[in-house]
Amino acid sequence: MGFWNFFITFFLNGFYQVQRHREYRQKIISNYQPLNRELYAMHPSTFFVPSFIKAISDNTEESFRSIMSEPSPGVFTFEMLQPQFCNLLLSEVENFEKWVNDAKFRIMRPNTMNKYGAVLDDFGLETMLDKLMDGFVRPISKVFFPEVGGSTLDSHHGFVVEYGKDRDVDLGFHVDDSEVTLNVCLGKQFSGGELFFRGTRCDKHVNTGSQSEEIFDYSHVPGGAVLHRGRHRHGARATTSGHRINLLLWCRSSVFREMKKYQKDFSNWCGECLREKKERQRLSIASAKSELLRKDGESTA
Ligand SMILES: O=C(O)CCC(=O)C(=O)O
Numbered sequence: 001m002g003f004w005n006f007f008i009t010f011f012l013n014g015f016y017q018v019q020r021h022r023e024y025r026q027k028i029i030s031n032y033q034p035l036n037r038e039l040y041a042m043h044p045s046t047f048f049v050p051s052f053i054k055a056i057s058d059n060t061e062e063s064f065r066s067i068m069s070e071p072s073p074g075v076f077t078f079e080m081l082q083p084q085f086c087n088l089l090l091s092e093v094e095n096f097e098k099w100v101n102d103a104k105f106r107i108m109r110p111n112t113m114n115k116y117g118a119v120l121d122d123f124g125l126e127t128m129l130d131k132l133m134d135g136f137v138r139p140i141s142k143v144f145f146p147e148v149g150g151s152t153l154d155s156h157h158g159f160v161v162e163y164g165k166d167r168d169v170d171l172g173f174h175v176d177d178s179e180v181t182l183n184v185c186l187g188k189q190f191s192g193g194e195l196f197f198r199g200t201r202c203d204k205h206v207n208t209g210s211q212s213e214e215i216f217d218y219s220h221v222p223g224g225a226v227l228h229r230g231r232h233r234h235g236a237r238a239t240t241s242g243h244r245i246n247l248l249l250w251c252r253s254s255v256f257r258e259m260k261k262y263q264k265d266f267s268n269w270c271g272e273c274l275r276e277k278k279e280r281q282r283l284s285i286a287s288a289k290s291e292l293l294r295k296d297g298e299s300t301a
């Protein structure tokens with residue numbers, strides 16, 4: 001295939017895919033009856049715990065740090081959602097899945113890794129989740145993840161993942177297709193399902209080993225959020241009993257993605273790039289030192 005044929009085919013495939021997805025969403029939205037309409041617009045005072053709202057409205061690094069822990073570099077955890085909101089969202093997801101089953105509708109799963117779960121953006125929650133990204137995730141990411149486009153997050157993929165009996169069991173080691181990921185546990189009761197983190201990596205270093213300080217396990221608690229870079233390698237252990245359902249918001253920055261194309265050899269957010277850089281500096285200081293000592297030795301001989 002010539003270049004232009006290849007280019008046109010590639011472009012048209014992308015175009016038809018977007019078109020098909022738009023029709024798919026339209027079909028759901030014009031047939032699905034939401035159960036809890038109050039979820040479809042942003043209501044901070046009923047969605048979030050007061051400490052989270054206060055930290056966001058103060059909008060300083062100090063206010064964010066006052067409600068967050070950073071148990072491992074680049075992994076931030078904090079209390080975020082009210083139990084009532086979690087229950088409403090859980091019942092909305094259940095209602096949507098019931099409709100999907102009754103209507104024998106074939107739904108698209110959140111990503112290639114999950115056989116269960118649902119894309120919230122596909123059944124009307126896109127606007128609310130956009131507000132969640134704009135008003136809440138971006139201000140925090142601007143402070144903690146500026147080097148991966150944290151201040152320019154401008155699109156998202158919002159979904160729930162479901163684990164337990166008759167659902168997914170665990171989730172393999174991976175990086176997200178996001179610059180910043182918000183992962184909040186909605187419930188219900190479960191054991192297991194810990195997230196394991198293994199350090200942030202660029203494309204070139206995604207399969208390299210981890211340093212001991214990068215190894216971190218986190219146990220989910222309902223209402224509790226984890227915020228991390230999408231390139232922070234992670235996975236989820238088996239949920240051994242009960243059901244675990246989490247809300248995921250993969251936040252993306254088109255500005256960061258564009259700039260990344262021109263910056264190939266070094267990423268200041270990649271643990272391995274930074275380690276290699278430090279090692280190069282250590283070697284060059286050591287060789288400068290031994291050269292100086294050698295010259296000193298020659299002049300005093
Ligand atoms: O199961 C979880 O809590 C993690 C899910 C996750 O990492 C993802 O969907 O990208």
Ligand SMILES: [Fe+2]
Binds near residue numbers: 174175176234
């Ligand atoms: Fe993930």
